Amino acid sequence: MAVITITSDYGLKDHYVAALKGALHREIDHPYIVDVTHHVQAFNIVEAAFILGNAYHHFPTGTIHLICVDEEALPHKKHLVMKMNGHLFVAANNGVLSMINPDYKPDQLIEIDLRNAPELVSARDIFARVAGHLARGGKTDLLGRAVDDYKKASLPNPVLKEGGKRLIGTVIYVDRFGNLVTNISEKQVLEDAKGRDFSVLLPKGRKPITKIFKHYYEETEDGKAIAIFNAAGLLEVAIFKSGSDTMGGATELLGIRLKDQITIEFI
Amino acid sequence: MAVITITSDYGLKDHYVAALKGALHREIDHPYIVDVTHHVQAFNIVEAAFILGNAYHHFPTGTIHLICVDEEALPHKKHLVMKMNGHLFVAANNGVLSMINPDYKPDQLIEIDLRNAPELVSARDIFARVAGHLARGGKTDLLGRAVDDYKKASLPNPVLKEGGKRLIGTVIYVDRFGNLVTNISEKQVLEDAKGRDFSVLLPKGRKPITKIFKHYYEETEDGKAIAIFNAAGLLEVAIFKSGSDTMGGATELLGIRLKDQITIEFI
Amino acid sequence: MAVITITSDYGLKDHYVAALKGALHREIDHPYIVDVTHHVQAFNIVEAAFILGNAYHHFPTGTIHLICVDEEALPHKKHLVMKMNGHLFVAANNGVLSMINPDYKPDQLIEIDLRNAPELVSARDIFARVAGHLARGGKTDLLGRAVDDYKKASLPNPVLKEGGKRLIGTVIYVDRFGNLVTNISEKQVLEDAKGRDFSVLLPKGRKPITKIFKHYYEETEDGKAIAIFNAAGLLEVAIFKSGSDTMGGATELLGIRLKDQITIEFI
Numbered sequence: 001m002a003v004i005t006i007t008s009d010y011g012l013k014d015h016y017v018a019a020l021k022g023a024l025h026r027e028i029d030h031p032y033i034v035d036v037t038h039h040v041q042a043f044n045i046v047e048a049a050f051i052l053g054n055a056y057h058h059f060p061t062g063t064i065h066l067i068c069v070d071e072e073a074l075p076h077k078k079h080l081v082m083k084m085n086g087h088l089f090v091a092a093n094n095g096v097l098s099m100i101n102p103d104y105k106p107d108q109l110i111e112i113d114l115r116n117a118p119e120l121v122s123a124r125d126i127f128a129r130v131a132g133h134l135a136r137g138g139k140t141d142l143l144g145r146a147v148d149d150y151k152k153a154s155l156p157n158p159v160l161k162e163g164g165k166r167l168i169g170t171v172i173y174v175d176r177f178g179n180l181v182t183n184i185s186e187k188q189v190l191e192d193a194k195g196r197d198f199s200v201l202l203p204k205g206r207k208p209i210t211k212i213f214k215h216y217y218e219e220t221e222d223g224k225a226i227a228i229f230n231a232a233g234l235l236e237v238a239i240f241k242s243g244s245d246t247m248g249g250a251t252e253l254l255g256i257r258l259k260d261q262i263t264i265e266f267i
Numbered sequence: 268m269a270v271i272t273i274t275s276d277y278g279l280k281d282h283y284v285a286a287l288k289g290a291l292h293r294e295i296d297h298p299y300i301v302d303v304t305h306h307v308q309a310f311n312i313v314e315a316a317f318i319l320g321n322a323y324h325h326f327p328t329g330t331i332h333l334i335c336v337d338e339e340a341l342p343h344k345k346h347l348v349m350k351m352n353g354h355l356f357v358a359a360n361n362g363v364l365s366m367i368n369p370d371y372k373p374d375q376l377i378e379i380d381l382r383n384a385p386e387l388v389s390a391r392d393i394f395a396r397v398a399g400h401l402a403r404g405g406k407t408d409l410l411g412r413a414v415d416d417y418k419k420a421s422l423p424n425p426v427l428k429e430g431g432k433r434l435i436g437t438v439i440y441v442d443r444f445g446n447l448v449t450n451i452s453e454k455q456v457l458e459d460a461k462g463r464d465f466s467v468l469l470p471k472g473r474k475p476i477t478k479i480f481k482h483y484y485e486e487t488e489d490g491k492a493i494a495i496f497n498a499a500g501l502l503e504v505a506i507f508k509s510g511s512d513t514m515g516g517a518t519e520l521l522g523i524r525l526k527d528q529i530t531i532e533f534i
Numbered sequence: 535m536a537v538i539t540i541t542s543d544y545g546l547k548d549h550y551v552a553a554l555k556g557a558l559h560r561e562i563d564h565p566y567i568v569d570v571t572h573h574v575q576a577f578n579i580v581e582a583a584f585i586l587g588n589a590y591h592h593f594p595t596g597t598i599h600l601i602c603v604d605e606e607a608l609p610h611k612k613h614l615v616m617k618m619n620g621h622l623f624v625a626a627n628n629g630v631l632s633m634i635n636p637d638y639k640p641d642q643l644i645e646i647d648l649r650n651a652p653e654l655v656s657a658r659d660i661f662a663r664v665a666g667h668l669a670r671g672g673k674t675d676l677l678g679r680a681v682d683d684y685k686k687a688s689l690p691n692p693v694l695k696e697g698g699k700r701l702i703g704t705v706i707y708v709d710r711f712g713n714l715v716t717n718i719s720e721k722q723v724l725e726d727a728k729g730r731d732f733s734v735l736l737p738k739g740r741k742p743i744t745k746i747f748k749h750y751y752e753e754t755e756d757g758k759a760i761a762i763f764n765a766a767g768l769l770e771v772a773i774f775k776s777g778s779d780t781m782g783g784a785t786e787l788l789g790i791r792l793k794d795q796i797t798i799e800f801i
Contacts, residue, residue: 011443022325058556176545278710289592
């Protein structure tokens with residue numbers, strides 16, 4: 001029996017998460033459900049894709065990932081099942097699927113059509129029925145018709161400027177520890193560097209960072225801003241704290257926030 | 268093996284939820300536990316009943332719902348098991364059981380008496396033992412003696428005034444999206460309307476709402492206050508946002524809060 | 535199959551908890567995972583030990599407790615498995631293990647060494663592999679070499695002053711209900727009292743408490759500060775509220791906070 005994960009903007013106080021889990025328990029005798037997060041900002045599909053994109057590949061292949069953010073179907077926004085990188089994703093066709101892992105193309109896209117179950121109206125009940133079918137090993141083809149394309153959306157890309165001298169990115173996520181995650185990937189920096197060295201320019205007059213760390217726990221001075229390419233291959237800015245053998249608090253200590261600009265300067 | 272849900276005011280930081288789940292794992296080999304919410308306001312049985320009332324019927328019949336809000340037994344407040352609408356509820360006799368779904372009467376009420384297990388003192392250990400017995404399909408009768416009545420409490424009812432011209436209700440819940448849920452049911456509005464049209468009067472000089480939406484995604488102007496009868500049959504006030512194909516933020520944008528007055532005016 | 539609990543400072547928004555659970559699902563066919571808390575203050579091993587110390591003994595013996603706070607290994611901070619009081623704990627050697635239950639000594643300490651799995655680098659992947667081995671009933675010895683000692687840390691101890699007349703403690707935890715938990719144990723008070731009576735002196739000019747309650751629901755006046763030895767045997771200060779048949783709000787009503795001084799005066 002496959003694992004089912006849930007990524008939502010439902011929060012944990014209201015009844016929404018429990019109602020979905022109840023529906024899953026009605027469809028499946030004993031489902032294996034894992035919460036990815038229910039704290040996506042309301043309707044923020046970029047954030048949903050970012051969090052799920054960092055989590056999904058840790059699960060066994062064949063896991064079913066339900067994305068309950070802006071999830072109600074509309075005439076121009078049908079429900080889709082996507083096979084990608086060995087996993088199954090269920091979401092509305094609102095762009096979120098294209099942002100989970102842009103390195104992979106969908107292996108299959110099915111537009112969900114449960115015309116034999118017209119009593120299922122809400123995304124909750126439809127997702128539960130679909131998850132039940134898939135968790136029992138049911139074929140994706142039986143859920144609707146194959147489609148070629150889906151709505152595409154993307155994180156803002158960093159922009160190469162000044163004749164290739166500067167790569168200008170932004171902070172796209174701030175994690176619980178105050179680490180600043182940018183949209184600048186290691187891959188792009190290496191491509192654009194063409195062998196040159198580089199430093200990381202911070203906004204608000206902060207001192208540039210001239211060295212990229214290999215590990216979170218490389219030694220330096222306490223309170224110093226450091227940069228690292230994280231597990232997802234994205235540039236992260238953090239503050240070194242030797243006391244805890246790790247980092248944290250960049251957003252607080254540097255005053256840098258979501259959507260602020262972070263620049264790579266090639267030298 | 269039946270599913271066990273937990274509704275509590277324990278929060279998620281302290282050890283209370285884990286202690287209860289640990290006790291359930293000691294009573295039951297592999298329990299199926301689902302969190303409804305742990306973010307009920309401390310001792311607020313109205314909120315607990317409201318959230319669980321919206322969630323319980325999505326679970327399979329036979330599910331066991333533990334209500335851990337004001338749950339310690341006292342001489343005048345015993346622990347009860349209630350069968351209602353195919354589900355089992357375990358709570359202290361503090362009024363919460365009567366508010367979960369006022370449309371149904373209890374099919375059975377058992378006053379829990381585990382005199383053979385005097386070592387069980389806390390509600391945690393008693394609820395875990397009771398849930399274990401019920402989850403294995405044990406009879407309710409074995410848990411204590413049947414009683415005829417329980418403490419009744421109720422949400423504030425809307426009041427019909429000015430010779431039936433106005434039905435005056437209040438905001439009883441604000442959900443994560445800022446939607447304002449009132450105590451005004453569709454059923455009561457239709458009864459009191461006697462064929463008349465009606466509009467929804469908002470406090471703080473806000474413009475009345477003259478049309479009730481059928482779906483959250485009916486089209487209108489962005490930022491406009493709309494009204495809808497929600498899945499629980501209660502009048503909800505929300506703000507239309509076309510960008511997200513849905514609504515939200517009424518409490519923020521209209522400045523209307525919990526316990527504020529919402530009035531139906533029949534025309 | 536043993537239960538696995540997780541205590542972390544990961545919070546519930548980021549992908550960290552789901553990534554760990556995903557890794558556990560890859561190691562174990564259907565793991566039984568219970569969250570203790572993910573709201574430990576970042577890197578606060580005292581808080582982690584306090585919360586887990588209050589929760590772990592409610593689980594069946596043989597349960598595996600993963601502690602993901604300051605959990606990355608370093609040359610001077612290896613990963614350990616500890617057997618203690620019938621339970622298994624997995625953590626970095628940072629002092630947290632010594633504070634979970636100071637009444638017990640470790641029955642076994644194993645320094646984890648997965649040299650046959652060099653692909654496992656992060657604490658997440660190492661803990662998942664170790665938990666999988668242990669959950670299937672694997673021997674602790676196979677996970678590394680036995681060691682004699684571990685890093686010790688401890689909660690601040692209360693201090694006996696003025697020739698044994700005063701025992702000076704501090705508030706070490708404030709729970710969701712605003713109850714103030716101190717580091718003063720019933721055991722130590724009884725030892726130091728030597729038959730004398732005592733009262734509880736509060737800071738900020740608050741009225742001393744002259745009686746220790748036996749139960750949270752002993753009757754007194756509303757809003758009165760009361761003291762009780764809690765289930766963990768520690769002195770707790772709370773506010774009596776008859777309305778809810780229980781207590782709460784001491785931190786708010788008395789203005790007493792974390793690290794404030796609470797004194798036992800023997801008379």
